[in-house]
Amino acid sequence: MVFGAAFLAALFVCSGRVPLGVAAHAIDVDLLLVLFALLVTVEILRFSGWLDLAVAATVTRFHSTRSFAAALIVFTGALAALVTNDVALFVVIPFTVVASRFSDFDLEDAIVLEVLASNLLGCLTPLGNPQNLFVFHQSGWSAGRFVMTMLPFVAFCALGLGLALPLLGKSRPMTKTAVTLAPRNNRAALAGLVCFVLVLLEIARVAPAWPAAVAALVAGAWFLRRRFFDTDLSIVPLFLFAFVIVAGLRTFGAVHADVYWTSIGLSQVISNVPATVLLAPFANGDWRTLLYGANAGGCGTIIASLANLLGWRIYVRESGRDPRFFRRLTIINFAFLAWVAAGGWVLLR
Numbered sequence: 001m002v003f004g005a006a007f008l009a010a011l012f013v014c015s016g017r018v019p020l021g022v023a024a025h026a027i028d029v030d031l032l033l034v035l036f037a038l039l040v041t042v043e044i045l046r047f048s049g050w051l052d053l054a055v056a057a058t059v060t061r062f063h064s065t066r067s068f069a070a071a072l073i074v075f076t077g078a079l080a081a082l083v084t085n086d087v088a089l090f091v092v093i094p095f096t097v098v099a100s101r102f103s104d105f106d107l108e109d110a111i112v113l114e115v116l117a118s119n120l121l122g123c124l125t126p127l128g129n130p131q132n133l134f135v136f137h138q139s140g141w142s143a144g145r146f147v148m149t150m151l152p153f154v155a156f157c158a159l160g161l162g163l164a165l166p167l168l169g170k171s172r173p174m175t176k177t178a179v180t181l182a183p184r185n186n187r188a189a190l191a192g193l194v195c196f197v198l199v200l201l202e203i204a205r206v207a208p209a210w211p212a213a214v215a216a217l218v219a220g221a222w223f224l225r226r227r228f229f230d231t232d233l234s235i236v237p238l239f240l241f242a243f244v245i246v247a248g249l250r251t252f253g254a255v256h257a258d259v260y261w262t263s264i265g266l267s268q269v270i271s272n273v274p275a276t277v278l279l280a281p282f283a284n285g286d287w288r289t290l291l292y293g294a295n296a297g298g299c300g301t302i303i304a305s306l307a308n309l310l311g312w313r314i315y316v317r318e319s320g321r322d323p324r325f326f327r328r329l330t331i332i333n334f335a336f337l338a339w340v341a342a343g344g345w346v347l348l349r
Contacts, residue, residue: 002234005241005274012248026247027240031137033209034202036236038127040216041195042083043231044223048189051079051091066171069110072096073161076114077121081128083196085118085307089314097318108315108325109167112332115311116164119298120157120340123291124150126203129307130235131276131294134242136203138280139287143203149288153295156343160336167332191219235273242277249281259283260293260348264341267297267304292344299337302330 012018018026045051055075062068072092080088092114100107122128126136126146136146198212220228259279266275276294283290298305302312308329315325 002238005238009241009244012244017251018244018248022247023244027243028137030209032236032240033213034199035133037195037212037216038199039233040220040231041192041199042087044188044192044219047224048192049184050189055091055095064171064173066168069168070165073113073117077117080118080122081125085122085129086310088118089307089311093314094318106169108328111315112329113161113164115307116336117161118307119305121154123295124154131273134276135287135291152347153292153344157340160339188223191223195219246280260289263290263293264297268301271303272297272305289348292348296340296344299333299340
């Protein structure tokens with residue numbers, strides 16, 4: 001994906017359609033810095049062990065399998081809204097797999113609903129996923145306006161998740177779940193919290209992005225050490241090239257397209273992050289339509305959202321089995337695609 005974006009950006013520059021000066025001006029440096037800071041910060045918080053403790057402390061309070069699984073789904077969405085959907089899945093799915101060994105509930109469907117929650121509830125905030133952060137910076141909206149714009153869409157998605165809870169089977173009493181948590185590093189947690197506050201200050205338009213990026217770089221090098229190089233930062237160069245691509249697409253003049261349905265369809269084949277980038281020049285400032293379409297488009301195929309693919313990989317790695325998970329993930333994802341796409345279209349009327 002990054003190499004494809006690099007090739008397309010180079011093509012625009014080398015053909016003269018986007019001069020170097022225009023390309024440099026098109027790059028949103030603040031977005032790249034805050035995205036880097038966010039990715040490193042959440043890795044520090046994961047390393048600290050406190051995210052795992054938060055999940056354990058929350059969901060082990062429940063005494064029936066239905067309420068337990070529902071709490072995991074809600075917690076996934078809430079965590080995704082704060083620290084991105086992929087981090088939420090890295091924390092919650094392993095915990096769910098371990099808990100299933102002590103309790104009788106449908107593990108596969110619980111994981112599927114957690115993946116959906118990370119996509120559909122996490123998109124409430126600019127931090128929920130990369131395409132939200134991209135649109136947030138492009139639109140110039142305040143964080144409050146962004147959340148209020150997404151709230152009706154997320155509420156409709158939450159209704160769908162609530163209606164899907166019977167997939168988890170009949171509720172049964174919970175067996176006490178003993179989960180061995182990783183040791184906690186309080187200094188790393190404090191450093192991660194400071195970096196996260198700096199990220200939030202940038203999102204709130206109170207502070208520039210560079211303090212968050214510098215703090216994350218220093219804290220990441222200090223606490224993560226070699227693990228720092230394992231952090232997936234590929235989305236940063238992807239967005240770097242994306243700004244040049246957007247500038248190139250704008251040179252083609254006005255193009256009329258149904259952004260909502262096009263973003264849903266395009267997401268099914270190239271995922272919703274690049275679909276958002278490609279369609280941004282054609283949104284003509286109608287960012288709500290693009291947001292609803294791209295986030296609805298995260299449902300459907302396994303590649304419609306990177307969270308879908310990530311959730312599948314984490315589940316297979318943690319459980320060591322995949323008898324029906326891929327099929328169930330795809331079927332339920334397409335059912336939600338129909339539900340969310342219809343709901344988003346109604347909300348946009």
